Amino acid sequence: MTRPTPLLSVRDLRIDINTMDGVLKAVRGVDLDIHPGKTLGLVGESGCGKSLTSKAILGINPPNCKASGSIQFNSAAGSWDLLALKPGAAEIRGIRGRRISMIFQEPMTAFSPLYTIGNQISEILLLHVTRDKRVARAMAIDILGRVGIASPEKRIDQYPHEYSGGMLQRAMIAMAIVCKPELLIADEPTTALDVTIQAQILQIMQELQQEFGMAIFFITHDMGTIASMCDEVAVMYLGQIVENGPVRQIFSQPLHPYTRGLLASIPRMGMDAEERLASIKGQVPVPIGLPDTCGFYPRCPLAEEAVCLQAPVPLLEIEPGHFARCFKAKAKGGQDE
Amino acid sequence: MSVNALRPETGQEPILVTKGLRKVYTRHRQSLVALDSTDLTIYRGEVLGVVGESGCGKTTLGRCVIRAIEPTQGQVHFSPQGVPGVDLLALDKKTLKEYRRHIQMIFQDPYSSLDPRMTVYNIIAEPLIAQYRYTRPQLEEKVAEIIRLTGLNPEFMHRYPHAFSGGQRQRIGIARALVTRPQFVICDEAVSALDVSVQAQIINLLRDLQEQLGLSYMFISHSLSVVEHLSTRVCVMYLGRIVELADTADLFRTPLHPYTEALLSAHPQPDPDYPSRRIILQGEVPNPLNPPGGCPFHPRCRYAVPRCATEVPPLRHITDRHQAACHLAEDLRLEGVRTERTA
Ligand SMILES: Nc1ncnc2c1ncn2[C@@H]1O[C@H](COP(=O)(O)OP(=O)(O)O)[C@@H](O)[C@H]1O
Ligand SMILES: Nc1ncnc2c1ncn2[C@@H]1O[C@H](COP(=O)(O)OP(=O)(O)O)[C@@H](O)[C@H]1O
Ligand code: SF4
Ligand SMILES: [Mg+2]
Ligand SMILES: [Mg+2]
Numbered sequence: 001m002t003r004p005t006p007l008l009s010v011r012d013l014r015i016d017i018n019t020m021d022g023v024l025k026a027v028r029g030v031d032l033d034i035h036p037g038k039t040l041g042l043v044g045e046s047g048c049g050k051s052l053t054s055k056a057i058l059g060i061n062p063p064n065c066k067a068s069g070s071i072q073f074n075s076a077a078g079s080w081d082l083l084a085l086k087p088g089a090a091e092i093r094g095i096r097g098r099r100i101s102m103i104f105q106e107p108m109t110a111f112s113p114l115y116t117i118g119n120q121i122s123e124i125l126l127l128h129v130t131r132d133k134r135v136a137r138a139m140a141i142d143i144l145g146r147v148g149i150a151s152p153e154k155r156i157d158q159y160p161h162e163y164s165g166g167m168l169q170r171a172m173i174a175m176a177i178v179c180k181p182e183l184l185i186a187d188e189p190t191t192a193l194d195v196t197i198q199a200q201i202l203q204i205m206q207e208l209q210q211e212f213g214m215a216i217f218f219i220t221h222d223m224g225t226i227a228s229m230c231d232e233v234a235v236m237y238l239g240q241i242v243e244n245g246p247v248r249q250i251f252s253q254p255l256h257p258y259t260r261g262l263l264a265s266i267p268r269m270g271m272d273a274e275e276r277l278a279s280i281k282g283q284v285p286v287p288i289g290l291p292d293t294c295g296f297y298p299r300c301p302l303a304e305e306a307v308c309l310q311a312p313v314p315l316l317e318i319e320p321g322h323f324a325r326c327f328k329a330k331a332k333g334g335q336d337e
Numbered sequence: 338m339s340v341n342a343l344r345p346e347t348g349q350e351p352i353l354v355t356k357g358l359r360k361v362y363t364r365h366r367q368s369l370v371a372l373d374s375t376d377l378t379i380y381r382g383e384v385l386g387v388v389g390e391s392g393c394g395k396t397t398l399g400r401c402v403i404r405a406i407e408p409t410q411g412q413v414h415f416s417p418q419g420v421p422g423v424d425l426l427a428l429d430k431k432t433l434k435e436y437r438r439h440i441q442m443i444f445q446d447p448y449s450s451l452d453p454r455m456t457v458y459n460i461i462a463e464p465l466i467a468q469y470r471y472t473r474p475q476l477e478e479k480v481a482e483i484i485r486l487t488g489l490n491p492e493f494m495h496r497y498p499h500a501f502s503g504g505q506r507q508r509i510g511i512a513r514a515l516v517t518r519p520q521f522v523i524c525d526e527a528v529s530a531l532d533v534s535v536q537a538q539i540i541n542l543l544r545d546l547q548e549q550l551g552l553s554y555m556f557i558s559h560s561l562s563v564v565e566h567l568s569t570r571v572c573v574m575y576l577g578r579i580v581e582l583a584d585t586a587d588l589f590r591t592p593l594h595p596y597t598e599a600l601l602s603a604h605p606q607p608d609p610d611y612p613s614r615r616i617i618l619q620g621e622v623p624n625p626l627n628p629p630g631g632c633p634f635h636p637r638c639r640y641a642v643p644r645c646a647t648e649v650p651p652l653r654h655i656t657d658r659h660q661a662a663c664h665l666a667e668d669l670r671l672e673g674v675r676t677e678r679t680a
Contacts, residue, residue: 045532166621194390194559196618199603203617221532224562224605228613247609265537266607267566269589270676276544277566279537283502 005074006033007183007215008057013069013083015052015061015239022288026052026065028239028295031315034183039209039216041230041247043223045262047284049239050219054185057217058096059087075099075182098128101176105188107168110175111160117144118156121175128179143174147204166197170204177208184209185217190225202229223266227251235259238295239287241315245322255324255331257300294326302328341416346657349380351416352521352553353402353440358411360397369625371397373577375411376652379521381418384547384554386568386585388561388600390622394577395557399523402555403442404433415440417520434468438517443510445526450510451498458494461512468517479516486549487512488542504535508542515546523555528563540567561604565589573597576625576633579652583659590673593661596634598671612675632664640669 015027027049034040042050055061057071059082071082077099085092104110111120118140125136137156144152147170160168169189176184186205190198202225209216218229226233226247233250235243235258243256254260264278282299292312297303307327315323319331343350358375361368372394379385387395401408404425416422417439425436441464444450451460462480465471471479484491487508498506507527514522524543528536544567547554558564564571565585572582573596581594592598602616618637623629629636635645644664652662663669 045534164621194622195561195603195605196390196599197621198605199615199617202605203615222605223533223607227607227609227611228605251607251609261534263607265534267537267540267562268607269562269565269601269604269674271566276541277537279541280534283504283535 004035006072007036007074008032008034008217009070009072009074010053010057011070011072013053013056013067013071015049015056016066018064018066019288021286025287025290026239027056027067028287028290029069030236030239030241032234032241032244034215034217035232036182036215037209037213038231039218039229041226041233042217042219042236043221043226043233043262044236045221045284048236050221050236051187053236054102054187054217054219057082057185058100058102059083059085059092060102073100073183094128097124097181098179099181100183100185101179101181102185102187103169103172103176103189105191107165107172108160110172111168113160116157116159117163117171121156121171121178124175125178139178140174143178144171146208147171147174148200149174166193166200169193169197169201173201173204173208177212177214180212181214183215183217185219187219188221189218191220191222198225205229223251223263235262238284238290240295240325241323242296242325243323244315245319249319249322253319253322255318255322255329256296256326257302257328258296259324261299261301296326304328341422344378344380347380349383351378351414352381353377353379353416353555354412354414355402356412356414358398358401358413359409360394360401360406361409367626370577370628371625372401372408375579377572377579377582379553379555381520381553382551383569384556384567386564386571387555387557387574388559388564388571389574390559390600392622392625393574395559395574396525397577398574399442399525399555399557403437403440403523405442415521438464438468439519440521440523441514441517441519442523442525443514443527445529448503448506448530451506451513453498456495456497457489457501457509460498460509461516464513464517480512483512483516486546487515502535503531504538507531507539511539511542511546515550518550519552521553521555523557525557526559527556529558529560536563543567561589561600573600576622576628578633578662579660580634580663581659581661582652583661587659588673590676592671592673593655593659593666593669594634594663595638595640595669595671598673599637601674602672614672632662640665 010030010032013027013030017024017026030053044050052061056067067083073080073082080091121140122136125139130136141152141156144156149155149167149170190201230247233247234241237258243259254263261280267277280299293309294313297308313325313327315325317323318329355375355377358372360372361370389395400406402413413425415425462476465476489508528539556567568585571585571588572579575596581597599616599618620637631646631648632650635641650662650664652660655661655666
């Protein structure tokens with residue numbers, strides 16, 4: 001089956017961080033494809049390398065993080081290996097905020113407290129889209145209305161501190177999509193929000209995606225949000241993608257023991273109250289001086305030395321389009337027990 | 338109803354009863370009613386879940402009950418076994434301290450709630466040292482026992498909290514709360530900061546301890562699925578008031594308050610095929626400094642009628658075991674969580 005060219009292809013992305021205790025291998029050979037107009041979810045527990053991966057796309061990791069590999073961006077305006085672009089080069093400035101933009105968990109980090117919301121949105125438009133200040137202002141008002149901010153013509157002249165948390169989240173989305181990017185990276189965009197506000201924000205993102213046709217790279221630790229937002233899912237553990245596939249298959253036929261463990265440890269509404277939650281034994285190790293063999297081995301219920309530690313595990317295509325980094329993963333009917 | 342009245346349907350004895358509990362914070366000469374006219378009964382051996390979005394008053398309720406903050410008004414009748422029942426709010430400081438051994442709190446943040454300069458042993462032993470005269474061997478035995486019960490490694494007793502992961506620190510917090518062998522424990526977002534795989538370990542631990550030690554919990558959380566999993570009954574709060582209270586399965590399957598319905602429908606289910614008919618509430622929770630008149634939920638309620646804007650709906654029994662604060666509770670047919678069993 002041939003697939004259309006991905007909008008973004010990450011290949012063998014590695015990020016090393018020099019720390020006092022040694023080199024922390026935070027991202028260890030990540031491959032990802034994001035297709036035009038689709039949503040790819042990246043899910044994993046805190047510290048597994050989600051944010052570093054997503055920030056590498058925009059080249060905004062701190063200087064002590066050394067990245068290698070490639071990040072091929074096939075935009076309507078041209079193709080680039082984003083990782084090969086010099087920080088601050090004209091190309092990356094033309095891409096960041098214009099063709100790829102990002103929203104975060106904490107909206108305050110996206111805004112300066114010193115300028116009005118309107119000024120900050122207009123500034124991006126003036127950089128990429130128009131030279132006319134009145135046009136920029138009109139577009140800013142329009143986009144604020146679009147994300148559900150009431151009386152945008154008044155709100156536009158307010159400062160970030162005059163917005164509530166939910167409103168600021170909307171304003172950040174407005175700022176991110178005002179140039180109609182081809183790719184929106186959303187790093188835990190609703191983690192700090194209450195569920196009813198989260199539902200509003202997720203709905204807005206879905207509507208905007210339908211309207212503008214943008215792809216979304218959706219990063220979260222929450223399997224519930226993944227299920228309701230994504231077309232494809234990549235599961236990350238200890239700096240590696242351990243499973244990757246269509247959302248339905250990930251939830252109904254998880255192949256990797258980590259994905260299975262994760263799904264089994266979520267309390268679900270309506271499950272038998274007497275049922276105990278499954279949990280994954282032990283805890284995530286610090287990624288310093290790790291072997292190249294399976295990172296999940298010490299916690300894995302299926303671990304078998306002769307099979308699992310023979311070599312580094314590649315991401316294996318177990319079913320068409322459904323990959324797992326596990327020697328014991330089998331299509332249909334699960335694994336060897 | 339007397340504070341010692343048994344639960345009519347089940348004959349359960351109450352362990353804690355609040356009456357008209359109210360807390361008003363005053364700041365810059367403005368009054369904020371964080372908790373209003375709260376009447377609650379918690380029965381011995383049960384887990385009462387408390388859910389609601391941030392700022393609705395969950396922590397205030399928990400802290401008023403244990404008197405970590407002083408309520409503005411109300412009563413908290415506490416009837417532990419083996420000691421006389423009391424109104425905690427009427428006790429003097431010294432007697433209150435004696436009762437504290439029976440009622441303890443577990444907090445959200447395993448990082449900030451443990452003193453980084455104390456060893457694990459001292460953190461856990463402190464509540465015992467502060468209040469009771471135990472010999473060193475007695476102390477050590479009590480600490481060792483709780484360490485075993487909470488699944489901590491006794492070899493690590495003389496380390497400092499920074500050496501532990503989030504899940505381990507939460508176990509330390511639990512051990513500290515349980516070392517005085519309380520009968521009633523308030524868990525305030527006790528698993529909210531943990532990653533799911535570790536969260537599952539702590540949820541299982543809390544449930545095992547409850548069964549082994551015969552504890553009663555007030556389990557506060559913003560997470561509907563965690564509350565559903567652990568609680569026997571659940572109350573939903575909105576703007577400082579209880580808007581619904583029922584047995585867990587009843588509340589999740591047949592909610593009687595429009596806010597509960599919206600909350601349940603907004604919860605993202607970890608199932609791509611879940612037939613979601615999401616109710617998107619308009620706007621945000623109103624400013625508690627300037628709450629709406631009538632039903633506090635009426636500006637966001639899709640079922641509101643004119644009466645809702647003027648008349649406060651009291652929390653009342655719609656059936657024997659199901660209370661709701663909505664004028665229309667009998668007439669609405671609200672949608673709950675769909676499960677395999679109801680499908
Ligand atoms: N600037 C940094 N310096 C040192 N360690 C870092 C830095 N940024 C991230 N890390 C470490 O790298 C790992 C991955 O971090 P991150 O990508 O933020 O994880 P996630 O977003 O999945 O929670 C973690 O162990 C984190 O502590
Ligand atoms: N010390 C305080 N002073 C003033 N207002 C407070 C204080 N503590 C809490 N509040 C307010 O009381 C309300 C209820 O807060 P809280 O009980 O913490 O809610 P929850 O735990 O449900 O998030 C909120 O509006 C909050 O801002
Ligand atoms: S009393 Fe009225 S406004 Fe309040 S929840 Fe019921 S129907 Fe809605
Ligand atoms: Mg992150
Ligand atoms: Mg709280």
